[in-house]
Amino acid sequence: MDGRDWGKFLLPYEQAVEELKVKFKALRSELKARDEYAPIEFVTGRVKRISSILDKARRLSVPMDRIDTDIEDIAGIRIMCQFVDDIHRVAELIRHRKDLVLVYEKDYITNFKESGYRSYHLIVEYPVQTALGSMPVLAEIQIRTLAMNFWATIEHSLNYKYRDQLPPHVRDRLRKASEAAFQLDNEMSSIRQEIVHAQQDFEESSVIVRKV
Ligand code: 0O2
Numbered sequence: 001m002d003g004r005d006w007g008k009f010l011l012p013y014e015q016a017v018e019e020l021k022v023k024f025k026a027l028r029s030e031l032k033a034r035d036e037y038a039p040i041e042f043v044t045g046r047v048k049r050i051s052s053i054l055d056k057a058r059r060l061s062v063p064m065d066r067i068d069t070d071i072e073d074i075a076g077i078r079i080m081c082q083f084v085d086d087i088h089r090v091a092e093l094i095r096h097r098k099d100l101v102l103v104y105e106k107d108y109i110t111n112f113k114e115s116g117y118r119s120y121h122l123i124v125e126y127p128v129q130t131a132l133g134s135m136p137v138l139a140e141i142q143i144r145t146l147a148m149n150f151w152a153t154i155e156h157s158l159n160y161k162y163r164d165q166l167p168p169h170v171r172d173r174l175r176k177a178s179e180a181a182f183q184l185d186n187e188m189s190s191i192r193q194e195i196v197h198a199q200q201d202f203e204e205s206s207v208i209v210r211k212v
Helices: 006-033 050-059 064-070 084-095 146-161 168-211
Strands: 042-047 075-081 101-107 120-130 133-145
Touching: 006 042, 006 075, 006 120, 006 133, 050 064, 064 133, 075 084, 075 146, 084 101, 084 120, 084 133, 084 168, 133 146, 146 168
Parallel strands: 075 133
Antiparallel strands: 042 075, 101 120, 120 133
């Protein structure tokens, strides 16, 4: 490891993760309390492990003095949703927030990764209020469905266990499993739409009956 004081370096990232987790959990609670639709199922967050930061810096040839600007996912927030449509609602809510600045977006749902990975990523700049003043830190907000999260969690742990050495036929099966998870997402959305339409039809017909 280099001579950096990692404990101090990671402090603002830890603070950013804690604050953003509280804020997105509060957003869910508030929408529910207002009897509005809450597109957020649950929220998690983590600060990237030092070994993982160093691996990524090596892989992307990022010099040590540019880690804070060039590695965008040291602070990571994950927002899980029930439906694919919810992902876009959450992204829209984030775009309108005044407590962070959107830097850019990566749509790994339309352009899913070679591995089969699907998720919507927003890179944001979040100002952390430290004892030394305001400090902007980059954070990656990953928004995904429960099915996308199920796939990504297992694929990540298998890759980790086998140190990125998974044989091609296993990778192929993982890609197929990702497709199956996405089909499940689409089927769930379609079932939900059918229920919503049936409910609307029922409400409209009962209004007509009341008017008659
Ligand atoms: P950690 O610390 O283990 O959580 P990359 O080359 O993937 O690192 P890229 O392409 O710019 O960089 O992707 P991006 O948008 O920075 O996202 C990186 C993070 O997205 C990963 O963090 C994962 O959380 C997730 N991710 C990206 N690709 C995959 C994938 O194929 N499978 C799974 N399961 N997750 C993926 P790390 O690097 O795993 O860090």
